[in-house]
Amino acid sequence: MAQTLDRLYSQLVSAAKVKRELLSASFELTSRCNLQCKMCYVCQNANDREGMAKELTTEQWISLAQEAQDLGLLFLTLTGGEVFMRKDFREIYQRLMMMGFILTIYTNGTLITPEIVNWLAAMPPYKVSITLYGASGETYKEVTGFADGYARTVRAIDSLLENKIPTDIKTTVVQGNKHDYDKLLDFAQQRKLDLGVVNYVSPRREGTNTDPIGNRLTPQELLDYEVHINERNMELGLLKRKDFSSSKESPRFFESGLAGTRVSRETSEAFHCLAGKTAAWITADGRLLPCGLLDGVKAFPLSKGLAAAWEELKQECDGISPCKECQGCLFQAYCEHCPARLLKETGQYTKNAPYLCELARKRKEAVNWDVI
Amino acid sequence: MKLKSGFLCREVAGQWVVVPLGERVVEFNGIMTLSESGALLLRTMENEVQEEELVQIVLNEYIVDEESARSDIREFVTSLKDNGLLIE
DSSP: OBOOHHHHHHHHHHHHHHHTOOOEEEEEOOSEESSOOTTOSSOEETTOHHHHHHSOOHHHHHHHHHHHHHHTOOEEEEESSOGGGSTTHHHHHHHHHTTTOEEEEEEOSTTOOHHHHHHHHHSOOSEEEEEOOOSSHHHHHHHHSOTTHHHHHHHHHHHHHHTTOOEEEEEEOOGGGTTOHHHHHHHHHHTTOOEEEEOOOOOOSSOSSOOHHHHSOOHHHHHHHHHHHHHHHHHTTSOOOOOOTTOSSOOOOSOOGGGOOBOOOOTTOSOOBSBTTTEEEEOTTSOEESSSSOOSSOBOHHHHOHHHHHHHHHHHHHTOOOOHHHHTOTTGGGOOOOHHHHHHHHSSSSSOOHHHHHHHHHHHHHHHTTOO | OEEOSSEEEEEETTEEEEEEOGGGGGTOOSOEEEOHHHHHHHHHTTSOOOHHHHHHHHHHHSOOOHHHHHHHHHHHHHHHHHTTOEEO
């Protein structure tokens, strides 16, 4: 009767895929953030009046959640921007918890106070997922613009853990924090946590004053980072060396980031993830997207209802052709291309992206040399 | 016996699940999966009910002998109790 959530999730995904039912979603409650990360794909300033005016109201989010529940939604992620920027976040969270969703909160952690920990502990989510942007105040200053963000985030993580609130940590690697991996891994190990790594930084979806492309690692730097991660994880016994040269699967140790979980490599499909199949994303201003990155297809649930918008979104996703060059590429098993990434990198769904191509080629070379 | 308040039984992707609502998550942090017959029983137990009524419901809905139905129901109820879902 009871089973692990991972196993149940897989089972539900398999069933939902057949019927194309909405099983999981992300609500981007705000695009505003108190940090100013150089690589952010969506960030608006904390006090951006225009952004604030466009945000859906409490009741609109609850209404969308009710519609989503009628469609089958069970797994719901609350994300931003920074969700704790919203003054009504507690009300939204608690009302969603009363609806029986399996809730995950994505946050930078810097605004989590002891009071917030207390009310979260009384009604804990499935998980609080915190992004650590570095292992020191200096790195935080460099990446996010705020040196005190580090101490605030560490306090939040420790307070959540002390109060037995399920918490995980991840980092997004960019130029400003690429040397912090070992310290971040130590931080995670000391707390008996895994450290997720978001390795892909996308060109901006929207927002202002950020420069993701200028701050992401080059393909060679990213490969070096991945090799280092693998070496450290093997040292710690977290990872066993595997011969990938005879496998169609490339080594994947990373968080999937915005574009969802990769689930298949059906060559006839443009999407290898659940976006537009069983998963969707609603932006702070109420657009229904397949995922947080892909704004090339969208529907408007506030005007036509979520059920109709979901049907429209699925049809639009089905109309996206796979990239033929990518399909025929020898390095495809080492690549993380998808319609969202190709669109953001090249402006088209069917054109290969030099950044992703070079990274895949370097990964393949590294495997041939047995570096990975 | 009766199901405690604060649990929701719903069908998701063809699978019946029970999820805790709000603060119930503190005592039951997870999801319980149920068969169709389990979901039928659980929804019946949202009101005070005796074992005999549950047996009759199963006998009315499914082709099963009474002894097997009663045995399965007792096992189901025990599992609900073990997971803290029932007021006795």
